Amino acid sequence: MTAPYRFLFDHLATRTDAERAHHAGFLAIRAGRPVARHTLGRRAGEPVERMGLRFPGVLGLAAGFDKNAVGIDALAALGFGFVEVGTVTGRPQPGNPRPRLFRLPTDRAVVNRMGFNNDGAELVAERLARRRRTGVVVGVNIGKTKVVPEDQAVDDYRLSTRMLAPHADYLVVNVSSPNTPGLRDLQAVERLQPLLAAVRREALRATDRYVPLLVKIAPDLSDDDVLAVADLVVADRLDGIVATNTTISRDGLRSTAAEVERAGAGGLSGAPLLHRSLEVMRMLRSRMGEEPTLIGVGGIATIGDAVERLAAGADLLQAYTALIYQGPTWPGRMNRALARRTEPALSGKDVR
Numbered sequence: 465m466t467a468p469y470r471f472l473f474d475h476l477a478t479r480t481d482a483e484r485a486h487h488a489g490f491l492a493i494r495a496g497r498p499v500a501r502h503t504l505g506r507r508a509g510e511p512v513e514r515m516g517l518r519f520p521g522v523l524g525l526a527a528g529f530d531k532n533a534v535g536i537d538a539l540a541a542l543g544f545g546f547v548e549v550g551t552v553t554g555r556p557q558p559g560n561p562r563p564r565l566f567r568l569p570t571d572r573a574v575v576n577r578m579g580f581n582n583d584g585a586e587l588v589a590e591r592l593a594r595r596r597r598t599g600v601v602v603g604v605n606i607g608k609t610k611v612v613p614e615d616q617a618v619d620d621y622r623l624s625t626r627m628l629a630p631h632a633d634y635l636v637v638n639v640s641s642p643n644t645p646g647l648r649d650l651q652a653v654e655r656l657q658p659l660l661a662a663v664r665r666e667a668l669r670a671t672d673r674y675v676p677l678l679v680k681i682a683p684d685l686s687d688d689d690v691l692a693v694a695d696l697v698v699a700d701r702l703d704g705i706v707a708t709n710t711t712i713s714r715d716g717l718r719s720t721a722a723e724v725e726r727a728g729a730g731g732l733s734g735a736p737l738l739h740r741s742l743e744v745m746r747m748l749r750s751r752m753g754e755e756p757t758l759i760g761v762g763g764i765a766t767i768g769d770a771v772e773r774l775a776a777g778a779d780l781l782q783a784y785t786a787l788i789y790q791g792p793t794w795p796g797r798m799n800r801a802l803a804r805r806t807e808p809a810l811s812g813k814d815v816r
């Protein structure tokens with residue numbers, strides 16, 4: 465954390481509601497875009513070719529920060545090589561009642577139960593259509609509208625796909641948020657297989673451009689279930705997996721019981737997620753071979769975390785919580801450090 469950001473964080477951010485701090489921070493990032501582009505953005509990292517796309521840098525912003533695709537280029541100007549917008553649902557929805565976002569600073573973690581608050585597929589599609597394309601890769605993450613019954617979930621994902629696929633560089637089917645009742649049950653392969661097949665068919669119909677399709681999984685799946693999703697992706701020739709979403713576990717936290725209690729239910733992100741997300745990455749890569757694309761996300765905050773995740777098999781990385789704790793200069797700092805350290809790590813030398 466840089467000194468000015470530490471001052472702001474300590475004196476402002478930690479004393480205001482976390483969601484209000486998020487909106488204020490995002491506004492500042494958007495307003496600061498012209499400046500950032502000429503300073504931070506020059507450190508966008510080394511390009512990575514995957515899924516027929518050219519990612520300007522290996523580090524991307526995870527889903528949930530820019531749910532409505534309002535700040536893609538401002539976020540790229542911080543140094544993110546790609547931005548995954550969403551989760552977007554078929555219909556607009558307000559999400560859960562506030563407060564619904566909590567920091568656990570002792571653990572460098574966040575608990576959220578936002579519940580897919582977003583403008584809905586139609587409006588987000590219009591916004592993406594109006595945007596002038598720049599080099600940044602834009603992933604679109606789609607999820608189920610809360611009021612849609614579970615037996616109509618596939619149609620809801622298809623609706624989002626129809627509207628959003630034409631504007632997405634890649635699509636992610638999110639079946640792993642803990643904040644939409646029943647959503648994570650869609651990770652069971654007998655339900656996931658037809659869902660992903662339907663989304664793929666719809667994407668092919670919606671645009672003549674090939675849109676890579678990935679699935680985002682929870683770290684709370686059993687090892688067997690992780691491997692079952694890996695096998696499905698290989699068998700059905702999907703493009704890859706985003707691993708992982710937040711966890712419902714509260715094991716091993718150092719925050720007080722009262723702090724954890726105050727945050728309540730929701731998905732935990734940040735440092736406590738690091739170990740399991742890394743473990744899932746290793747499992748996926750050794751099961752799937754080299755071909756499918758793996759995006760590693762969960763607790764990445766230091767250059768060591770990033771290098772370790774790449775060595776475990778990730779092709780690309782994402783983060784969200786580190787941006788909260790480290791501030792807007794973090795992606796640029798990571799890119800510079802990665803450019804210096806990736807090669808030795810991949811050739812097997814110990815860089816930690």
Ligand SMILES: Cc1cc2nc3c(=O)[nH]c(=O)nc-3n(C[C@H](O)[C@H](O)[C@H](O)COP(=O)(O)O)c2cc1C
Binds near residue numbers: 526710761
């Ligand atoms: C406030 C917040 C909102 C999130 N919203 C979404 C979301 O809408 N869709 C999604 O797939 N993941 C969402 N996530 C999960 C992140 O994309 C990421 O998978 C998770 O936070 C782990 O990464 P991290 O430890 O770097 O934050 C959200 C995370 C946070 C902290």
